[in-house]
Amino acid sequence: MKFRNLVSKRYKEVPADCQIVSQALMTRGGYIKSVGNGIFSLFPPTVRVVRKIEEIIREEMNRIDGQEVLFPVAMPAALWQESGRYTSVGSELVRFTDRSGGQMVLGMTHEEAAVHLTRDVMDSYTQFPFMIYQIQTKFRDEPRARGGLIRVREFTMKDGYSYHTTQEDLEKYYLRCHEVYERIFARAGLPEVISVASDSGMMGGKVAHEFMFVTEIGEDTLVLCDACDYRANMEAAPLIVENQTDEIQPLAKVATPDVKTIEALCAFLGIEAAQTCKAVVYRINETDQRVVVFLRGDLEVNETKLRNHLKAEIHPDVSEEGDSAITYGFLGPIGLDKSCVVVYDQSLVGIESLVTGANEPDAHLTGFNIARDVGKVAYVDVAKTYEGAICPKCGAYTISIQRGIEVGNIFQLGDKYSKAMGMQYADSDGELKTPVMGCYGIGVGRLAASVCEARHDDNGPIWPMPIAPWQVEICSLRADQEEVAEVSQSLYGALGASGIESLWDDRAVSAGVMFADADLMGVPIRAVVSPKGLKDGTIELAMRDKSKLVKVPVDEAVSMIREWITEEMARYAVD
Numbered sequence: 001m002k003f004r005n006l007v008s009k010r011y012k013e014v015p016a017d018c019q020i021v022s023q024a025l026m027t028r029g030g031y032i033k034s035v036g037n038g039i040f041s042l043f044p045p046t047v048r049v050v051r052k053i054e055e056i057i058r059e060e061m062n063r064i065d066g067q068e069v070l071f072p073v074a075m076p077a078a079l080w081q082e083s084g085r086y087t088s089v090g091s092e093l094v095r096f097t098d099r100s101g102g103q104m105v106l107g108m109t110h111e112e113a114a115v116h117l118t119r120d121v122m123d124s125y126t127q128f129p130f131m132i133y134q135i136q137t138k139f140r141d142e143p144r145a146r147g148g149l150i151r152v153r154e155f156t157m158k159d160g161y162s163y164h165t166t167q168e169d170l171e172k173y174y175l176r177c178h179e180v181y182e183r184i185f186a187r188a189g190l191p192e193v194i195s196v197a198s199d200s201g202m203m204g205g206k207v208a209h210e211f212m213f214v215t216e217i218g219e220d221t222l223v224l225c226d227a228c229d230y231r232a233n234m235e236a237a238p239l240i241v242e243n244q245t246d247e248i249q250p251l252a253k254v255a256t257p258d259v260k261t262i263e264a265l266c267a268f269l270g271i272e273a274a275q276t277c278k279a280v281v282y283r284i285n286e287t288d289q290r291v292v293v294f295l296r297g298d299l300e301v302n303e304t305k306l307r308n309h310l311k312a313e314i315h316p317d318v319s320e321e322g323d324s325a326i327t328y329g330f331l332g333p334i335g336l337d338k339s340c341v342v343v344y345d346q347s348l349v350g351i352e353s354l355v356t357g358a359n360e361p362d363a364h365l366t367g368f369n370i371a372r373d374v375g376k377v378a379y380v381d382v383a384k385t386y387e388g389a390i391c392p393k394c395g396a397y398t399i400s401i402q403r404g405i406e407v408g409n410i411f412q413l414g415d416k417y418s419k420a421m422g423m424q425y426a427d428s429d430g431e432l433k434t435p436v437m438g439c440y441g442i443g444v445g446r447l448a449a450s451v452c453e454a455r456h457d458d459n460g461p462i463w464p465m466p467i468a469p470w471q472v473e474i475c476s477l478r479a480d481q482e483e484v485a486e487v488s489q490s491l492y493g494a495l496g497a498s499g500i501e502s503l504w505d506d507r508a509v510s511a512g513v514m515f516a517d518a519d520l521m522g523v524p525i526r527a528v529v530s531p532k533g534l535k536d537g538t539i540e541l542a543m544r545d546k547s548k549l550v551k552v553p554v555d556e557a558v559s560m561i562r563e564w565i566t567e568e569m570a571r572y573a574v575d
Contacts, residue, residue, distance in 0.1 A: 001470065003505035003517070006030075008043040010520050020217045022452040023148030025461055029520035038145025038153035042445075045521065048469040049448050050156065054135050056187045056466065057158045057442060060180045064173075066133045066160055071113040073137055077103035079112040082421045090313070092140050108140040111417045111439060114161040119423035125165055128425065128435065129173060133160030135444065144219075149449035150405060151219065160440040163418075165425070170412055170436050174207070177410050177440050181211055183574045184442065185407065189451050189464025191572075193407060196222055199235040199304050207412040208236075211442075212404035213450045222404045223385055230393035234401075235304035239383045240390035241296070243274075243350040249367030257362045260329030262297045265364065269355060273298035277348060277356035277368060279331035281317035284310065284341070290317060290326065294333060294356075295345035299383040306382045309343065332357035332365055333374050344370070346379040405450050408442040452522075461522030462545050465568035470503040472561055473523040475514050477530040479506035487554055488529045491539070494558045500565065519544075525564055527557060 008030025018024040026032050031046040042050070058068065077095065080086035085093075086105070094106040107113065114132060122130065135158045142153045149155075162177070164170040178195065185193040190213060198210040210233055212222055221234035259268045266273055276297030283290055291314060293301050307314055325337045336342065336359055348354070354368040370377060389399040415434045417423075424432045448467070455462045465471065472495060476488040488506060495502045503523060505514055518526055528540040538551040541560060552560050 001503050003473075003503055004507050006044060006503070008045060010517050012516075018148070020147045020150065020453065021456060022150065022449045025452060025456055025520070026148055026449065029460055029522070032148060038142055038151070040149065040152065040154075040445075045469040046448065049463065049467050050444050052467040053188050053444055053447055054158070057135065057184055057444070060184050060187075061131075061133050061158070061160060064131065064176050064180055066131045068134065069117065069132045070134050071107065071110045071117070071136060073107050073139070074104055075107055075113060077105050079116055079421075080105055083112050083115075083417055084420060085112070092142065094139055094141050106139040107136075108138055109441075110134070110136070110138075110159055111161065111413070111437075112421065115417050115421045115423050115437075118163065119418075119421065122163065123425050125425055125427050125433075129162060129164045129169055131160055131162040131173070133158060133440070147217070147449070149445040150217075150453075152445065155446065156444045158440075158442045158444060162438040162440070163435045164437070165427070165433070165435060167414070167436055170414075170438055174410065174412055174438055177438065178209065181408055181410065181440070181442070185211065185447075186574050187572050188447060188467055189572055190407070190447070190454060192454070194231055194404075196224075196231040196233050196404075197236050198233040198409065199308070206414065209410050210406045211408035211410075213407055213454065214402055214404045215450075215453060216403055217453065218403035218405040220404045220406055222402045224400050224402055225391040225394060225396070225398050226400055227396040227398040228391060228394040230391050234384060235302065237385045238381050238392050239299070239302075239347065239385040240392050240395075241347045241349070242390065243296075243347075245350055246352050248369050248372070249353040251365060251367045251369070251373060253358055253363055253365055255362060256330075256364045259362070259364070265355065266297075269364075269366075271355060275351075275353075275355060277332065277354040279357060281326070281328075281331070282306070282314040283317045285313040285315060287312075289341060290337075290339065291341040291343060292331060292336060293343045293345065293382060294348065295383050296347040296351070299345070299347055299386070301345075302382055302384045305380075306343065309380050309382060310341070327357070327359050327361060330357040330359060330361060330363060332359050332368070333370070334365065334368070335359040342377075343382060344377045344379050345383045346381050347383050349379055405446070405453070406443075407447045407450050408440075410441075411439040413437040413439050456522075457519075459516070459519035461520075463522040463524060464572055465524050465565060466572050468524050469521065470501045470523045471565055472500060472502040472525045472527055473518050473521060474502055474504040474506075475511075475518055475526060475528045476504070476506040477511050477514070477528065480508060481531055483534050484529055484531060487534060487539070491527060491529065491554075491557060495561065498558060498562060500558075500561065524568055525561055527561065 010030050011028045014024045030043050032040045096104050138157050139154050193211050193213050195209045195211050198208045223232045223237035259265050262273050278297040280293045280301045355366050356368045358365045387401045414436050419434045427433050452461045479485050492504045524544050526542045539557045542549045
């Protein structure tokens with residue numbers, strides 16, 4: 001490929017709307033172009049990167065007996081109505097009506113299509129287990145599109161679905177997929193990706209893991225243990241507390257004029273937030289019923305845990321003028337309006353004396369004891385864990401909180417979709433049974449952007465050899481000189497004949513411009529053909545990451561480039 005014909009454009013300045021490094025470099029380098037909010041066109045360099053990622057994914061999916069299929073992007077709503085997700089999924093699912101009046105959806109994920117494809121053709125136990133996968137465009141009407149390809153609305157994703165006759169078989173295959181995912185990320189140049197236990201969300205199922213690239217710009221909050229291998233997403237991490245037992249105190253009402261926050265209450269009474277019982281109010285979306293969560297005053301509600309406990313979607317409640325059913329700022333368990341759903345977090349277990357709201361303006365209660373003043377209650381875990389908390393696995397106070405980008409996920413779906421959509425198979429005894437399923441996804445564009453985020457310097461991406469758009473870039477300084485042009489042409493042809501992908505820059509531009517553009521291309525190996533070097537009969541070879549810089553005789557350049565490529569590919573090889 002000649003640089004002069006490459007469909008893309010590079011920019012010196014960072015566009016004002018770029019929020020993170022990968023977005024800035026991929027915009028400046030001519031990789032992506034915004035079409036709309038969270039929707040991008042990809043220039044040829046990016047397409048070459050993502051195609052190589054896709055090929056790695058295909059090789060690894062085929063390694064575990066995956067069969068590639070292709071589902072439609074647009075589907076009849078009836079499929080999603082069968083599974084129940086047509087109404088349970090919110091506005092992220094794009095619903096529309098076709099010209100004949102039929103209800104349709106755009107696929108944001110394809111569990112329904114996967115069951116539809118297989119349910120009437122895989123109907124005997126002898127055909128199980130099996131796994132199908134696709135690499136396809138999806139559309140999720142994401143409300144928080146940001147960061148270039150990191151969080152988008154239209155995206156390419158590999159999603160796979162495995163089918164099993166027993167839960168035990170699913171669990172074994174799930175572990176195989178976990179291992180293959182680690183191989184994929186390592187081969188794609190991002191071996192530092194870690195897996196964390198996660199909440200299954202709208203996908204359903206009881207066991208799920210997300211594969212995270214740990215980075216400060218990540219949107220997901222990760223809970224990691226510094227003393228053991230415990231890893232979880234904040235949404236799925238349990239909070240373990242060990243409250244010190246104190247003495248039971250008499251219940252007393254104290255005047256707290258205009259003291260409506262935990263911070264103000266602690267300052268007013270001279271106490272710690274952990275000595276208070278805080279109230280946080282939500283509403284159930286479907287019924288608008290209030291939910292009041294009581295938890296230790298120094299903690300926050302984990303809304304995902306709360307949703308899972310309630311089995312309902314929720315939203316924060318807000319104070320309304322003239323609403324006499326609830327006294328905002330002074331909420332407590334005693335005398336709370338009986339129409340509210342009440343949830344007690346387990347962080348309150350073992351605390352014998354608390355300060356809480358009195359459910360009347362400008363008043364709080366001290367000496368509040370749940371067992372004495374309320375009676376027996378069911379405690380649940382709905383609070384967020386925090387830095388320095390107790391590890392659920394090893395019991396040490398070593399929890400650390402970090403940020404990460406989710407580049408893949410795997411779920412044990414169970415029979416959520418197969419049962420709802422009537423998929424059955426005949427077992428060995430002739431009895432009809434419902435298969436259990438697993439689901440396995442990787443965001444291809446997000447993975448490419450994450451590699452850029454991890455592998456770059458101030459001047460541009462440093463693409464790992466397995467996914468680089470080209471393996472070598474030839475920079476011809478003074479290509480208007482006959483010898484430079486001839487040697488460059490010969491090198492370009494020899495590389496192509498050897499099966500080595502090269503980008504040849506023979507433009508009539510300064511060395512500074514050419515090298516700046518080469519940095520933005522991020523090609524691993526750079527071959528500089530210049531009048532100065534040719535006086536000595538040499539070509540300068542350099543690695544984009546600055547790890548190597550040598551001058552080699554012209555006739556030895558191809559063999560050395562081939563050697564470097566072999567070494568670089570070996571860095572990312574997985575046994």
